[in-house]
Each structure stands twice: as structure tokens, then as C-alpha cells.
């Protein structure tokens with residue numbers, strides 16, 4: 476079985492604040508996030524399948540990420556539920572995601588992992604995710620790290 480990893484890149488703009496943090500990220504500010512989604516699987520050998528030769532159609536991967544992540548998180552504000560005025564801000568500005576967790580790059584990445592584990596076709600596994608907040612800072616999740 477020749478397993479192949481496929482990666483697709485997605486970009487979205489979002490703001491966050493790290494409530495209680497002892498640095499500049501406690502203030503509301505924005506990032507140009509980049510998300511790399513890598514799946515692993517075996518290319519289809521079924522010549523009658525329109526997706527013959529593919530692990531998964533890049534277009535299908537794009538649609539899944541668009542529906543579950545980029546449409547929801549692009550131009551949103553991500554806050555901890557218990558941050559000051561969070562519920563008032565959400566009702567006023569609407570595109571606000573309130574979390575039980577601190578919206579760090581690490582925690583947002585883990586949240587995306589949970590979303591995608593339940594959204595991918597049965598023929599592929601989520602291999603890894605990489606989320607960058609800036610050109611020099613990123614977090615990564617690998618399935619293989621979880622079973623060590």
C-alpha cells in the first residue's frame with residue numbers, strides 16, 4: 476500500500492485576545508492565519524471511480540475546510556468566554572467565537588483537529604495540521620505524536 480500525504484493551505488484573517496496573559500497579546504489584535512491541512516491515504520485504484528488516482532479530491536478537501544473552518548473563522552474575533560464583556564461584544568459584533576479555552580495558536584489548532592476528525596471522508600485520515608499566526612510563529616499537531 477503506497478500511502479500518500481496530501482496538503483492544502485488555507486488563509487484567513489481573525490482577531491483574538493488572550494485574557495490574563497502577561498504580554499501584548501492580552502489586547503485585541505488581528506492575525507493573518509495560515510492553516511495547512513495534511514491528510515493521508517491510498518490513491519484510488521478503481522478505474523470506474525471519477526476520483527481514480529486520487530487520495531481525496533483537493534476540491535472536496537477545500538469544500539470541507541471552507542464549510543467547517545474558514546467561513547466560520549474568517550474575520551471573526553476569538554475570545555475566552557469569561558473575558559470582560561464577551562457576551563455583549565458577541566451580541567453587538569456577531570462574528571465572535573467564545574471558547575472555554577484561551578484562544579492561543581495551540582488551542583485553536585486543537586479545536587480545528589476536533590472539527591476535522593469528524594468531517595473528513597472515510598477514505599483518509601487526518602495526518603497533521605499546522606497553524607501559523609505570523610510568518611515566524613506556528614503550531615503543529617501530528618497524529619503520530621498522539622500515539623507515542
Ligand SMILES: [Zn+2]
Pocket residue numbers: 491500504505506608
Ligand atoms: Zn495574537
